[in-house]
Amino acid sequence: MPAKPLPPLPERNTAAALYQAYLRLAAGINAATRAYDPRTRAAHATVFIHLEPGGIRLTRLAEKAVMTPQAMGELVDDLERLGYLRRVPDPVDRRAKLILFTDQGLEALEVAFAAIRDAERRLVEQLGEETVAELNRTLARIVETQ
Numbered sequence: 001m002p003a004k005p006l007p008p009l010p011e012r013n014t015a016a017a018l019y020q021a022y023l024r025l026a027a028g029i030n031a032a033t034r035a036y037d038p039r040t041r042a043a044h045a046t047v048f049i050h051l052e053p054g055g056i057r058l059t060r061l062a063e064k065a066v067m068t069p070q071a072m073g074e075l076v077d078d079l080e081r082l083g084y085l086r087r088v089p090d091p092v093d094r095r096a097k098l099i100l101f102t103d104q105g106l107e108a109l110e111v112a113f114a115a116i117r118d119a120e121r122r123l124v125e126q127l128g129e130e131t132v133a134e135l136n137r138t139l140a141r142i143v144e145t146q
Contacts (some may be wrong), residue, residue, distance in 0.1 A: 025119050032115035036108060037081055047075050047085070048109060056099030057090065084108055 016036065028044045050056070050064040062072035079085045079094055084105035090096040123132050 025123075029091070029112055029115040032118075033108060033112055036070050036111045037082070041106070042082075043075055044079055047072070047079055048105075050113060051085075051099065051101065055090075055100045057098060061099060066086065079105070084144055087103075 012075070012118050026042065026045070030040075030045065033044075036080075046065045046067070047061065050061055056064075058073055058076060059074070062069040065072060075083045076085060080087065083102055085099055085104050087097040087099055090098045120132070
């Protein structure tokens, strides 16, 4: 039996375009972090971008990343084994743990931030300062309204 034909494509797919743009921008950042430490994986970025300066509980970290606590726990365990994160007792509830950067984690974050600054510089070179500023305003509005 022949396969059914695909339904007509949507005229526009903004989500797919945003995802493709994200993949291209993230590739440079991931390459920089892998050059720093080849053991890192792109999935680790999910943890790094959602950590908070004073530490964060695993359940909150998973919630912010829209992941299950189990999946986030695997990433945190991996980064802890690699020396980037540590768990400490939460001063508010000693039964809970806060996840914090180690000195090595902060160093890796600086590497990632340098790659982000480079990606932003290249975007400005390609699109112009005002276009990049408008893009950021538009993305912020999408985040706020969805």
